[in-house]
Amino acid sequence: MxxxxxxxxxxxxxxxxxxxxxxxxxxxxxxxxxxxxxxxxxxxxxxxxxxxxxxxxxxxxxxxxxxxxxxxxxxxxxxxxxxxxxxxxxxxxxxxxxxxxxxxxxxxxxxxxxxxxxxxxxxxxxxxxxQQAPRRDGVTYMEVRRPRRVMILVNPHSGRGQALQLFTAHIEGMLTEAAVPYSLIITEHQNHARELVRKADLSQWDALVIMSGDGLLFEVINGLMEREDWQEAIQTPLGILPGGSGNALAASVHHYSQSPPAWNEELLLSCGFMLCKGLVGSLDLVSIHLSSQQRLFSFLSLAWGFVADVDIESEKYRHVGAIRFLMGTLVRLYSLKVYQGKLAYLAVKETPKPQKGTITASHPPSTPQHPSLCSSLPCQLIPTSPNQNHHRNHSTTNSNPITSVITTKGTETQGDAKTKTLVDSLLPGLDQPVPESWTVVKEEDFVLVLAIYQSHLAEDLWTAPGAMADDGFIHLFYVTAGISRPALLRLFLAMEKGSHLACGCPHLVYKKVKALRLEPISPQGVISVDGEMVEYGPVQAQIHPGLARLIYG
The missing domain is CATH 2.30.29.30 (Pleckstrin-homology domain (PH domain)/Phosphotyrosine-binding domain (PTB))
Known part of the structure; x- marks a missing residue:
């Protein structure tokens, strides 16, 4: 030696x-x-x-x-x-x-x-x-830690209904090779994951991993925020394994790793690799207020108009996988709608320099060394009933209001130690006018409004090329009325390569914002949060940088 x-x-x-x-x-x-x-x-x-x-x-x-x-x-x-x-x-x-x-x-x-x-x-x-974890240029991680006890939640009905088979074929062996013990839980009904993480003893887990589309992670995040111990709960690292049809966060995580584009099983393998390496960074969340005074927490997007219509209406095509969005886009282009509404936002005046974290390369004292001999990893399988269907959440009647949330650096809270709530200091009440510092969009006729906080809206839609998981921005896009069908189609085709902002389309507007408000005037329409349909009506949102933690490299 x-x-x-x-x-x-x-x-x-x-x-x-x-x-x-x-x-x-x-x-x-x-x-x-x-x-x-x-x-x-x-x-x-x-x-x-x-x-x-x-x-x-x-x-x-x-x-x-x-x-x-x-x-x-x-x-x-x-x-x-x-x-x-x-x-x-x-x-x-x-x-x-x-x-x-x-x-x-x-x-x-x-x-x-x-x-x-x-x-x-x-x-x-x-x-x-x-000691040789992958790195992103110009970025250091707050923590480098290989998860040793992982809860993996699988929705067997997501996408084309192959999530469990994909896990068995690709991820199960990787976790064994990496000596990462896990428990596999098959979700059985809508909000099952939300209920489970709300009650789970999270001290038993070093990470919560989702093998599904983006909807299941939406459940998990909001379940964590509903806990009495939300301050600790939301710090549990979250992982994503693509098993749905959209897989927007998985595509974004892969993109953040500065890896070449990947789809389908290659994307799954990339996300599984990052899970095994266990690099943990910050994840921005967005607090969203609905007209019913319900508050949700979002990790991906808020959409109204064309994007929300395609996402929800293409549900009927989910059996074909990711191509459902192309089919939905073509159908909606044929019957293109214009929506009336009011949009206002608080723009980012200056782009802050990215804050670098510190690297902790050693395992905590409580982390045992992985066994060197081949041994069976503890794996619990909780089966699902074959007769149960797992539907997306197309209403909010079963959701509980959020009453407690995390305190992080730069985050304002109020209340005592047990009842502290997150303060959305940038947002007035929905019944109050927006502050004078906000920009009010003069146009009232829109084809779409999309607020996104990750780079990808789907595996093949690189919607916000400059976005990062922890950049502290809401990337706001809107398209005004008057755009032709061919021009709108060109925008979405260009989005596959992230070149849509260079198309010079006069109807497309892009802004980095910290908060926004949308007030639909058209009596009918669809608003979606992280791909899940929520109640239609006035809605406003504010970003909270670094509220959660995400496994990505």
């Missing part, structure tokens, strides 16, 4: 070197070298030009040591699991793909000694990989 002071400070000490055989052919030998940021594998051969492969440890999710299935085999084994970017088959671009590297350790005839050596390597690789 070679030691280096800088490596010792980072938690990994020196360079580890060994020679091992192939798991299937003892005649094939490899030299393996572990350094601070890489694992180098080179075949030992008498011929020149030996093949060498270098793996970046930032792509490694785990490593395990184990005995072989043959009790007469004195050797031991260790296997490292990588998800590097590799060129896609039959198409351009790259995507994360699984690579497994396995070696046989047979230094002596003592099985225990060989197993101990395999465990030493597995532990060293895991430790070094934990």
């Amino acid at each position: 070679e030691t280096d002071p800088s490596q010792r400070r980072n938690g990994f000490v020196g360079t580890l070197y060994g020679e091992f055989t192939d798991t299937l052919n003892d005649r094939l030998r490899y030299s393996v070298s572990l350094k601070e940021s890489s694992l180098t594998i080179q075949r030992i051969s008498s011929s020149p030009g030996r093949t060498k492969v270098v793996f970046n440890l930032s792509d490694c999710v785990g490593c395990r040591a184990y005995r072989g299935p043959d009790s007469a085999d004195v050797g031991a084994y260790f296997t490292a699991y990588f998800y590097p970017f590799k060129r896609r088959w039959m198409s351009a671009g790259v995507a994360r793909q699984r690579v497994e590297q396995c070696f046989r350790v047979a230094l002596v005839q003592d099985p225990l000694v060989n197993l101990q050596e395999a465990e030493r390597w597995a532990h060293a690789i895991r430790d070094a990989a934990g």
Whole structure:
């Protein structure tokens, strides 16, 4: 072992070197070298030009040591699991793909000694990989921590009804490789997730992960905000695994990782990889007030007009997956509507510099080391009734008003320790006029109004190219009446590449705001929050930066 002071400070000490055989052919030998940021594998051969492969440890999710299935085999084994970017088959671009590297350790005839050596390597690789988490340019994370106890909520009816199968096929194995214990809960009805997290003992969990569309995360966030211990509850890291048809947050999380575009199973693999790495950052939430005085918390969007119509009306096509939005768009374009209403907003005067957090690379004292031997991870499966349907929430009659919310840096609260509520200091009452500092839009005829706080509105809709999960902005778009059908279609086609703002469309307006108010005048219409239909009427919203935490890298 070679030691280096800088490596010792980072938690990994020196360079580890060994020679091992192939798991299937003892005649094939490899030299393996572990350094601070890489694992180098080179075949030992008498011929020149030996093949060498270098793996970046930032792509490694785990490593395990184990005995072989043959009790007469004195050797031991260790296997490292990588998800590097590799060129896609039959198409351009790259995507994360699984690579497994396995070696046989047979230094002596003592099985225990060989197993101990395999465990030493597995532990060293895991430790070094934990120090080499992926990074986004110019961004540091508040915390680097691999979740060790994860509650995973799966809606089996989301999207095309394949969420559970996708979890079994792609994510279950990844979590085993990363030694992340989890409990799998199958949601059985509308608001099941909301009710569950409202009552759950969250001290038992290090993260709550959603395997569904965006609607289930909406339930979870509002369930957390309804708890008496909301201050601690909303700090529970949230993860997203795309299992629906929209998957807007999953696409946004993937985008924030500065990875090449991905869809379908490739997007799922990317989000699963980030879950295994366990990088935690801030997530902005938006407080939304409805005319009934109910308050909701939103992580994605508030929409009225064309976007909300397409989202809700395309429900009938959800069995076809993400293409439902294209079908809904074409149908709504054919019968394009114009809505009358009043819009006002508090614009952002200056764009603040992004605040950088600090990195805590070591595990807390309470976090146990992951086992190096192969073992069955604790997994609870709570089955769903096959006869139950899981519908989206198209009304708010079953929702409880929020009476307690989180206190974070820069967030105002009022009340005593047990009844503190979040103060929306920028918002007057809905029955009061907006302050003079707000901008009132002169136009009253709109095709759509969309307030979004993530980069993507769907897997293939890069709606707010400059948005980040924690930028502190509501990205407000609206399209005024007079736009032609072909021009509106061009905007949405350009949105696939995030180039719609460069189209020069005079009917499209984009603003960064902190708060907004929308007052529909047209007697009928649809307003949606995070893709869920809410009551139609006046609505206003204010952003609260960093209110929640999100697993992304």
